[in-house]
Amino acid sequence: MSSLQIAALGECRIDSPLARLLQRRNTSQHYVDESDRVLLDDTVTMVSGRGVPVEELPSFEPGGPRQKIFFDPARTRVGIVTCGGLCPGLNNVIRALVLQLTTHYGVHRILGFRNGYQGLVPRYDHPPVELTPAYVDLIDKYGGTVLGTSRGNQDPDEIVDNLDRLGIDILFVIGGDGSMRGAVRIAEVVARRGRRIAVVGVPKTIDNDIPYIDQSFGFQTAVGQATEVIRAAHVEATAFPGGIGLVQLMGRHSGFIACYAALATHDADYVLVPEVPFALDGPDGFLAHLRRRVGDRGHAMIVVAEGAGQEHLATGPAGHDASGNQRLHDFGRYLRQRIIDEFAGAGVEASLKYIDPSYTIRGVPANPYDSVYCIRLAHAAVHAAMAGRTELVVGRWRGRFVHVPMPLVVGSRNQVDPDGDLWLSVLEATGQPPTFG
Template identity: 25%
Template sequence: MKNCIVIQSGGPTAAINASLAGVIKRASEAGYDHIYGGINGIVGVLSQKVMDLTEKMAEDPDFIEKLYRTPAMYLGSCRLRLPDPNVEPAIYDALYSHFKRLDIDTFFGIGGNDSMDTVMKLASYFKKKGSSIKVIGVPKTIDNDLLYTDHTPGFGSAAKYVATTIREMAYDTMIYPVKSITIAEIMGRDSGWLTAASALARTKDLNAPQLIYLPEVLFSVKECIEDTKMLLKNRNSVLIAVSEGIRDTDGDYISASALEKDDKFGHAQLSGAGKALEHILGQALGFKIRSVELNIPQRCATHLASKTDLDEAFGLGSAAVCLAEEGKTGLMTTIQRDDSENYHVTYGSVPVYEVANGVKKVPRDFINERGNDVTEKMIDYLKPLIKGEVDMSYNDGLPEFLPVGHLTSTID
């Protein structure tokens, strides 16, 4: 028997199920007898909660197609940081026992920075143990902050949603002949890629958002007040896009509530950068002002998904299986953008230890000198990633998705 197991973990995206679809389809073609899915990430594998995805394909000939365009995570997610295998090997011994019971040949982990930490530790453990079990990572994150890949699945679709929403908000805010400020808070704790995508909302007739603030440049309250005041001299409405993780010149988060408690991976839990800026500008300028937190829709709006994004997500999942077929392990699949006028990518790989727990920042030359906007280099980088529309299936006027898999079918 040659079986494999795949998990999804971290935050959901509009494209992560497309990566899962790519893994399943290619693994089936490669002759894996059973393709298992861990329920709720590595937690499900540890508790021996899995589903047989091979059976899902047999039950529904359109399963792969439906999975490709279903948002969030079909297998469910978790946020569990595995301990160092050299310090606490017992949990890995248990995983190894479960894998042997299921005749697992390869483990595929789909996720972001923290998920690649899991992939790295499993690969290290199996190598030290002398096991032939292969471990391959498949990237995803709307934050686009994974190292050594041009961009990440999920980002293109989230960027398309952000740009579309900002454009719609701009039209909304321009209708009244009164001075007003609107602030859109966009996800991005350590990097501002997604907030930068708000610039794609602009057209030759619409210059919104007028200000964009990313975490890569320290935020000056004084300059923001000056810039907003100056803009309002010649226009009635100003739209500001701000990353949730912006910091002031002292390095402190600009947020209404920078919670003291970190998450399980040591990341600060942020809340209300937009609300905090609303208060600051309201006190300083006195104009009508409101803040909007885009929040969850940034990562689940499949009705606005980028076809480029979903196709590349599928391709990366398929490429992961190809690496395993070549006998490789401890790698993460990557996207490499060709240096040509016409957008084209190839799939590669990188040792996962070079990616895990790292953060890819927005390059400084993608941000203007004052730190309140992006440059044409950023626009050129972003544009191809949002291209193409996904053919959706509708029922009673609403998009139709697969039922949530991890709630409907498990085997112990």
């Protein structure tokens, strides 16, 4: 499957400083040799359905250190940039990249580009900073990113001009789908000019919507924080007659945070996500069902992803942000008012508490799970870059670290499958009907 092939800048001829760690290692359930591949499919039905020999099955290049590398560490200069919205773990990735490059590969010329892709364009006047082990010490204890960030497209030709001027050999882009689209354009200009600059992505999206990756960093932390918000809202809902807790969580197009946080608390009566359409009105609509639920139990807890219910807002498209992402209407506030009107119109008492914790979650430090994951992603990114791989995103697929081509990452979106086991678990935990209306 050609779309899974990873671009390489050239033959690896330099002995890797990590080669000694790879001696006598063979592919196992915990390690994949660099000459092996990781299958895309994981069931007999999917594999047999391909109808091709084993060697022709679609597969990913495994991540990890190589015996030989492409770049000479003593002559290599690296750039690191963080782009898009904030997410727990950004500083962890920056720190791990710097420490891996310096301690294990001997690369000591590392620049941090400030304020996203703007920092790669000289006219914005955001001078880069020298990243050293001392500079990044302790930054993982804080949320946000020490490099700053921004949204918006920049001219890839201007960016590559600047990379050439600064002598950058490797550029690490830490960002989501919009950032990776920008990275693809940078890599295309690099290739068109015949330059040997590796462009490697570390996937950052709090919504967990990057495809062909089991999970993006920051997601576990976001779920943990969201869980505490749901617990608090549930306490409020149970304390008042006709109590209703309504929590809107991140999830523009993918409802993973809403699903996992609701399952973690087991307090939610309803979970509304973008992937599953629902009716608000009518005898079998959501509002009528909610009124019956409150009447039966005295309270209800609702978790809604921010991208859910956009079809119910008749105000038309909200345009796009600087990164090209479609702006969303605030469905949470709309639903809040519809619930208030529904209960008032029926003459039923209701005490509704609405909470949207999105930005308080984005800026927190990574939890222990994400801290570990950030380090391992950073290590995989450095191994790939030093081996001359380019235009790829590192991630974990079926529990294995792999290299995913950037064009594949930006070509689709990971979403909750309405026919999958996650959504089935949500329906079982909440007791809500499979459909409303």
